[in-house]
Amino acid sequence: MVCSQSNVEEGIVAANKLRKLIDEFEFDKVSHITISIGVSVYGLGSNLDKVIDLADKNLYLAKERGRNCVVSDESKYKRLFIEEKNQSGDLF
Numbered sequence: 001m002v003c004s005q006s007n008v009e010e011g012i013v014a015a016n017k018l019r020k021l022i023d024e025f026e027f028d029k030v031s032h033i034t035i036s037i038g039v040s041v042y043g044l045g046s047n048l049d050k051v052i053d054l055a056d057k058n059l060y061l062a063k064e065r066g067r068n069c070v071v072s073d074e075s076k077y078k079r080l081f082i083e084e085k086n087q088s089g090d091l092f
Helices: 006-024 048-064
Strands: 037-039 068-071
Touching: 006 037, 006 068, 037 048, 048 068
Parallel strands: 037 068
Antiparallel strands: none
């Protein structure tokens, strides 16, 4: 998922919204599933390969920390559960 023109906090909120939607959705064949998401930030001077690699590492850290969570560069690899803010939903 790419959130253009978003800062890291908005990316984390968007990732948590997606995580929560999937957690609450009842799938036909598998019923209930969860996801873990790794968030990384592409900024000035960033290398796209490095950003993708960091997001991948954050994904595996999220899985190691119990799954069904979001981990980002900015969180210093801590487990994040951010309460949804009243937003227009335009992050997706």
